[in-house]
Amino acid sequence: MSLRIGVLLPEVLGTYGDSGNAEILAFRAQARGIDAQIVHVGIDEAIPDSLDIYTLGGGEDIAQTIASRKLAADSGLARAVAAGRPVLAICAALQVLGTYYTDADGKKTAGAGLLDVVTLPQGLRAIGELRSEPGPGLAARGVTDTLYGFENHGGGTALGPDASPFGLVTFGTGNGVPGVAPARTNDSRTPDPKLVLAGTPDGYVTEVDGRRIDGAVQGSVFATYMHGPVLARNPQLADMLIAMATGDSLAPLDVPGVADLRAEREQFIAGQ
Ligand code: GLN
Numbered sequence: 001m002s003l004r005i006g007v008l009l010p011e012v013l014g015t016y017g018d019s020g021n022a023e024i025l026a027f028r029a030q031a032r033g034i035d036a037q038i039v040h041v042g043i044d045e046a047i048p049d050s051l052d053i054y055t056l057g058g059g060e061d062i063a064q065t066i067a068s069r070k071l072a073a074d075s076g077l078a079r080a081v082a083a084g085r086p087v088l089a090i091c092a093a094l095q096v097l098g099t100y101y102t103d104a105d106g107k108k109t110a111g112a113g114l115l116d117v118v119t120l121p122q123g124l125r126a127i128g129e130l131r132s133e134p135g136p137g138l139a140a141r142g143v144t145d146t147l148y149g150f151e152n153h154g155g156g157t158a159l160g161p162d163a164s165p166f167g168l169v170t171f172g173t174g175n176g177v178p179g180v181a182p183a184r185t186n187d188s189r190t191p192d193p194k195l196v197l198a199g200t201p202d203g204y205v206t207e208v209d210g211r212r213i214d215g216a217v218q219g220s221v222f223a224t225y226m227h228g229p230v231l232a233r234n235p236q237l238a239d240m241l242i243a244m245a246t247g248d249s250l251a252p253l254d255v256p257g258v259a260d261l262r263a264e265r266e267q268f269i270a271g272q
Contacts, residue, residue, distance in 0.1 A: 018057025047076030132167025149226020166215025
């Protein structure tokens, strides 16, 4: 088979280098002899519902509203999700695929409704290393290794009953708590009082069993605040997405440097 890996709306969701996730998927598939191609789907193009894996990256507040408008007008991704095709969504894309998000200026925008999450400002940006253990939706698919990434977001995201955490945070902020300054930040501004008044709607959670959470999993949608790109740092996650798309289990693949990168991130966190 030829694996078609989508990079959706890179003009507006391309700020944080997350298109590297598609490169990692293609590389790891090709290394197993699986033909793979990356398909960029621009803002003016129809979103095909037939790609094998979809990736969406982070973006600035204004840019992500353009992505929201596009997804409201084009049901291609929703049809792909309904068919169970895997989707990896990073940061702004986590927010955009949710029910709604309110940005740092207090502007509320409807999301694509593919994840039962809502996002409201934290008042400051969460910036820095993020580490978690795989949540139940990943563990059920065989992802067991610690997850590493880098976060940089002002939004705090709460999960409704249809979504489960992507990761259980052991370092960093993760989804954070809407209206509450992030657990870890390098943002030295004073929080805007109007944003600190924001709160989590009834029935939405910001913790599971007393642990902070990162991202959301719902059906075939996997969303996280982790940049990196996240698949470069977490090869098990990349292979899970490829295996979902191909329906086959994959032969092990040792890519030189990945173990060193993970060890180096761990060391950095230990030194914080
Ligand atoms: N604009 C969003 C926020 O600040 C998402 C940022 C990102 O994608 N890194 O919360």
